[in-house]
Amino acid sequence: MRHRPPALVDTHSSFRHLTKGHRLQTSSLIGGKWVGSADGTTLAVTNPATDEVIARVQALGAAETRDAVDAAYRAGPRWASTTAAERGTLIARLATLMRRDVERLARLMTLEQGKPLAEARGEIGYAASFLDWAAEEGKRLKGEIIPASAADKRILVLRQPVGVTAIITPWNFPAAMITRKLGPALAAGCTVVIKPAEDTPLSALAIGELACEAGIPDGVINIITGKAAPIGDAMFDDPRVRKLSFTGSTEVGRMLMGKASKNLLRISLELGGHAPFIVFDDADMDRAVDAAVACKFRNAGQTCICANRFYVQAGVYDEFVSRFAVAIEGLRVGDGLSDGVQIGPLINDAAMEKVESHIQNATSLGGRLVVGGKRVRVDGHADRFYAPTLVAEMTPEMLVCREETFGPVAPVAKFNSESEAITRANDSEFGLAAYFFTRDASRLMRVAESLEYGIVGANDAAPSTAQAPFGGVKHSGLGREGGSHAMDEYSEIKYVSWRL
Ligand code: ADP
Secondary structure (H helix, E strand, O other), X not given: OOOOOOOOXXXXXXXXXXXXXXXXXXXXXXXXXXXXXXXXXXXXXXXXXXXXXXXXXXXXXXXHHHHHHHHXXXXXXXXXXXXXXXXXXXXXXXXXXXXXOXXXXXXXXXXXXXXXXXXXXXXXXXXXXXXXXXXXXXXXXOOEEEOOOXXXXXXEEEEEEOOEEEEEOXXXXXXXXXXXXXXXXXXXXXXXXEEOOOOOHHHXXXXXXXXXXXXXXXXXXXXXXXXXXXXXXXXHHOOOEEEEEEEOOHHHHHHHHHHHOOOOOEEEEEOOOOEEEEEOOOOOHHHHHHHHHHHHHHXXXXXXXXXXEEXXXXXXXXXXXXXXXXXXXXXXXXXXXXXXXXXXXXXXXXXXXXXXXXXXXHHHOOOEEEEOOOEOOOOOOOOXXXXXXXXXXXXXXXXXXXXXXXXXXXXXXXXXXXXXXXXXXXXXXXXXXXXEEOOOHHHHHHHHHHOOOOXXXXXXXXXXXXXXXXXXXXXXXXXXXXXXXXXXHOEEEEEEEEEO
């Protein structure tokens, strides 16, 4: 291995202040060592709220990626042969350390990602919950004995770790998207190489530091930062990698699925969504409005399961639109580190351009701007804040009705019948999450069964939790994360035919 000593990175002084003096980890983790790139290149990490460069992380390439795979591969047999209880103790310790350091980790996340501090704190707790769940669930990864058709035979089914797992994650949930994969992978006995998003590597490296403190053995978790393509290609070229777990866009997921075919990797893909949010005439309107705000505007709308299009039945359409508009106008936009802020900056300029182009397209096709529809200037900050927006009279031709806006924009359309709502809700290439509100129990079951989505929120807009299977159908992905179903993604079934 070509490890260099950790590069001493001079972090910005205000950043040190904001992270309460904790020295920032900017090197990559390979085989238990903190390493720099062979050629000394780095990537800047910027605060999307201010454009301030807060750190530079190592830009590793193909050679270091192979080193990381090598470390994971060598650590594999020993990790797989420890008991599930021993692995569980270490995984749970990492969760405990994340909760101990919640304040520091949350500030770090807000600095590199932009989300309001309260949401960042919530994400750290949510991220730790996946580790806790997996630490326990690993102990229940049971095999089977199946009755044989010959008296002198026994059929045994063993569950064994898949092997070295490549984990590739996005920037919108810099901690939880890692632990949701890491927990079950480690619990099942796999070792991992994590490539976090270029925009948010610092949260990943901070988790790596805590994993070392927790005593997770060297090589079990490797974290490499750098440009996506050379790292990804080196992962997919290496036959020792046996599994890809990816969260990100459908476009990149499809491309990686192609690359993963080279070595026939097991794959889990959690991709884009376009969630419909349906409000029936008989809905509890207070709950529907509160849920609409929470579901749409969390993380400034940069969430794969956030509501993308609202369908409201004719009898309550006007009431819903006016109450939703009042709630949206009350949301506070600003720097995620400021008290009371509910909507932070968008992640980058491309995100802003996409939001603006969707609004422009919607209004040119007859959409009515009820609230927002413009940038918001925040003193002393980057021009990257967008007002929470409500567009009424959405039609199927509009981009907001077809593509992920990934911003704080709520388009609303009127419908008349239940069957019309279901047809319009299912008219999407995506199938991740869908929401609906009704007080009719028969309708509730009918609609839940008819929606072509992997996750359905029935009178509930916050379905994500560690014990439930999370994932999509159609272009939203393959496989499930969370709960006992997640363990299947990281374990291989071996059948032993035993003749006595
Ligand atoms: P998002 O829209 O959330 O940024 P992307 O799909 O663009 O999602 O990226 C998700 C993750 O996939 C990021 O970590 C990104 O670096 C990574 N990625 C993008 N292209 C590649 C590639 N060619 N090989 C490996 N990883 C990639």
